[in-house]
Amino acid sequence: MQNRWKTAVEFLASRVPARLKGIVRSRTPTPDRSVVPLPMEPGSDATATAESDPTLKGEFWAIAEPERRRDGKLTIGVKASARLETVDLVDMRVISEPKIFPNGETHWTQSGRPEDVVADFAPITVHGTLDSGRDVTLVDAMGTAILFDQTFRVGYVLDGAHVDGHDQRFSAVRFQLDDPGWWTNLEDGMTAEAGTVGSLSVLREGGLVWFVFEFTEPVTLRECDSSVVLPARTLANLATMLDFQIGPTQLRVDADGSSWITVLSKNRTPRPVKYGGSRPPEFLLRPAAVLTVERFAQWINVSAGMDGLPVVVANPPTNAAIETKALTMASVAEGLHRRLFDESKRFQTIKPAQRKIARKAAVAIGVMAFEKAGYSDLEEVRDVLTKALGHITEMPYRSRLEDLQQEAVSVVPEVTASFQEPTWAQLVVKTRNLLAHQLDGDKRTMLQKIDDMTLVAWSLPWVLRIVLLLRAGVEPTVIRNGLVNFSPFQYYQANIAAIQSKSQH
Template structure:
């Protein structure tokens, strides 16, 4: 399936009949159909009668919609394949209609399926290194499924059969990160998956084809722990442990910022901005003096010592605990800080922070607390959490940019700059694609505010 060549494409459910060129590009595959296989949302054609035809291309919301990944069916050399994540681009063509181009990172060879959410029975992975410790050992049943060793003449690998079928996307994209995190943590260096195959309901194994980035040369080093000592018992224990650890394994081994960390960084940066800009801000009115606050803290501390004496709690322990708890009682809360900062952002960029500023601040506060204190809330991190963290990270980053820019230019200049910025428009359109805010469009709200 790799390399340049000719293929035929169609939307899912139709016979692939539209000729297309296929080539391997950086990060995946590209398909150039000879004619449209579906109507692009970003292209609007109007028949003006005697005046001829008019066409508009490139509305940001519709560009984002067209770029949303979708499955396509294909044929190449008589073999079926499914493009699992085709993203549409529209380019200028030699005829009246612009050309369609699809880019994708993942194909399923040998079968037509409805898409990446199609259920699969099992998956097997080949790893680049053959010196694993799980060869020739019996499979182990975990809470979620059966993990087994398998090998051929080229590679050694692992096979995973969940107790209940999972989607191709989960088995081929999400679940492997749990294994590669273990291999990285175990050896101290990344070990990539070389091949992935999924077992479908028809009883056949089908390869998942990916265009891989060239591997950069890495400094030679010894394993932290020998891969040959990593047996299936350890793998099974890890699979159960990973469910309880949430994002911690991935944060531990990856140098990039997962969406959780990115959102946490933005949440902290907004608080830091307020501290730096308004360092003298206080929670209480100006008439409340420092001496009065100190006296109030002393009264609360002494009351706690007296109350807990009945439980035989050491007085010094109680004093220390209440001194720590009340140490920042005069400071504004996290929510207070953002409520002071963000109305100016909402005024400069209506829609960016959603339909309810208080709700946006509440969610950002929750993200900050969950990530900073390592609670187990949202450890499953399913699509709803991913969308929320993405939206708040992206909108929060723009809020921080706007706050900084407001220190350099006046509000009118800033508003005009945002109104002219395609990058900002696409960011708003991408927020809308997450459908986090029901019945509300960040993009439409901003555009209407400028009309």
């Protein structure tokens, strides 16, 4: 490493123009107005200092090498990942070096093999103590090097303690969800059970509303987000069709009242969200009317086994080709059906062992038929037939769609009422098969295919949204009244009718 640095310094001294040398020496970052100071304890005089300086200075070290401590600067952004700038924090295999081209232009290039670059960028946990005396833990810090300097993009900053990063488990999480004005219905101390996941309660503190979740069993940082915080936000987005923000978030290690550790990450506001009197003019369902602590708890329990699929329903793909939108939503529909509906099998009148015997008999007969036809590789035939018949008891995709449609139209018949021939389920199946399997023989023109993809991409989010709101415990009449009076849903109906009318002509 020292030889590489020496070579790089000599290279710069001999080849790099004086103007570039000055840039390299200064290394003074331009203040980023999108960054925010690390939250300080209420009443701390350090807040004013942090407000005037977008970077937080301190001493940092990789958790695997506590004796190797380096000075560094930590920058925390609202719309970008946090960033740590330091020198020689860890050994890196690759550094970026300047290359001067014949035309005088200078470009920075990475030396080393791709696997070395990937190894350097592998996430690590970094501990630090700021000049103010506060301890921080940087989780998922991924580094790159430019000459002597190392920069780490940080996934999470935990303010207030040194913990074990990925391996650390937490007993509780509390968070704010958008503007507290949405939650006029929630009173301090309200509590509800979320099945085997844990319990949810409400804490009102200084005009703020905290959702406090106590886990049945301690979980990791990522599990806190994926099992509680993000599902709560997703339910709010499903119910309102607004993009609710996650506000200040804190974790607690021990259940016996240990101190709270603040979590800072991209797309998580470090300060309470306040609309300042200006709120969105229209939303699907009023949060204070439908999002009770019981519904949030029920949803956290229901969504535990859905692997984040409801997020796609709450935020369908937008900046993508229509083929991507249609295929994505068609796949999400199948996954949600598997999680939400009874996985009833075909041939329920006979026992599983009998179904297995019948499959084997069917394979044997098929092999005999191929042998009689003169095909010689019977092992291949047996393998193909065994795989083909392996899912014969599974529900077909169309039946899954019909289950979803039936539940949705029982509440809002208008959601697929204009689909006649082919039916809504038939159209989704045909479109999914076209995109996923690229089957021959489809006689539709390209414009007709695009129209059908559009119908699928627009209708599935509405159908699935209704189903998910029902599973969260929202009353059917509330869902129906909200949708039929909601202008985006009315425009959806008008657009669907316009496309179908064009197709008929």
